[in-house]
Amino acid sequence: MARMKFLCDADRCIECNACVTACKNEHDVPWGINRRRVVTINDGKPGERSVSMACMHCTDAPCAAVCPVNCFYTTADGVVLHSKDLCIGCGYCFYACPFGAPQYPRVGNFGSRGKMDKCTYCAGGPEADITAVEYGSRENGQFIGYGSNRLAEGKLPLCAEMCSTKSLLAGDGEIIAQIYKERVVQRGYTSGAWGWKTAYRETIAS
């Protein structure tokens, strides 16, 4: 099976935030939860770059290692998912995550952060594929569920699929790395495949 990864080509990102919007819309995530975000570095200065960041679905994921209740699991595609039935909302995955991916529905509420939510690579959760239970209900301010499962439908994550400049790539790690390498050769420069060294312990054409 393919090892699924994300790749953000910062030299192409135009900070349109369409990936962020698409993600929120596809999974119907409530206010305050952002599975994906675009961060701009050196904003307004020479050398400005924007990076679209979410859970990178790390190799040997730190969140999974520190979770006190082992609620994380890695799918055959290399996607890091978690069970909201097991999650106790302790916040430890947030301390360990290098990318700030874990989100909590009640961040400021003492005593309980609520069940953690993060990017699922549009691959749902531990429930049966493409069911209402997996998608989850959004009633009474609760956010139990994982959103849509595009991977089970044979589709890639929506954020990357609709990226207007094809800056954000999703798919088999080897294929998207090859596409990125060709781009770097073609244009003759690169600011690096952001997050790859931290998430996958590898660099491409940097």
Added chain:
Amino acid sequence: MARMRTPLRFLMAVLAFCVTAALTVPATAQQKQPESVNPQAQSVKEQQLLQELQKIQGRTSLPDSRSSVLEQPAGRDWRQFHQVTLRWIGAIAILGMLSVLVLFYLIRGMVKIEAGRSGRTLVRFNAFERFVHWMTASCFIVLALSGANITFGKELLTPLIGPEAFAGWSQWAKYAHNYLSFPFTLGVVLMFLMWVAWNIPSGVDARWIREGGGIVGENHPPARRFNAGQKAIYWVVVLGGGAAAITGYLLMFPFYVTDVTGMQTAQMVHGIVGMLFIAIMLAHIYIGTIGMQGAFEAMGTGEVDVNWARQHHSLWLEKEAEKGHVKGSSVAPAE
């Protein structure tokens, strides 16, 4: 590198400009723009930023400013601490203390009241003091178990009760940990206030420590209301409890005071203090129960035997006897 290159590039640009200007004088207007833009030269590089900074931060258009941290590889160091370092600290401190106590009990046994019970008693802790002690103590036991559960639970308990039951128990343990922190903190504050006057180190303590406190040797050095060992426990509770409370509230109210880096540090302090706290409290529980005859009554009924007091707190007994606090017939001061 970028700084070194800039003057060089400037020089080359000037040179190039002079050459082209000399060759094509009439076309000067078109030469104002450089012939090609190299987006590489000034762009931010991830690896360079990671080497220079602890974390990469930028700007987002989201209203949530906390999301502006792009990358914080320090999370991996924290993972190493939580998964390896803290477990070693906890295992060595707690198991080490337990084995020392078992060994000590086997060698020394219970410290007896040498003169036997006199039948006369005096009040050591009043009802309010005992209430504060047991409120703090019962909270501490729950906090210690639910805290240790976060570090050791998944390895020790999950194989026994299964992941669902373990997650359910951990959820309740977390609620208990969060809510019982409030009465625990109140207890620590009250203990600090009501006992601080008797817990200032003095010259009596130096002798007590030199003579092994009557625990190691056969001597029973004089002590006031609290001996040096009890003063040590007192300051461990006040300072350790204070540190645990402060770092705990930093974690319970995320982002109110610190960002993710501060929370990692707070968790590290909280974890280390907690593990050492548990180990030291094991010794406290030992000496207050099976380790010493007549000690538990002090926090149980609040009244201790006069002979116990003479053996362990001779100076305190003298003072109390002078005030006429000893129940029953009059008591001769300690020799």
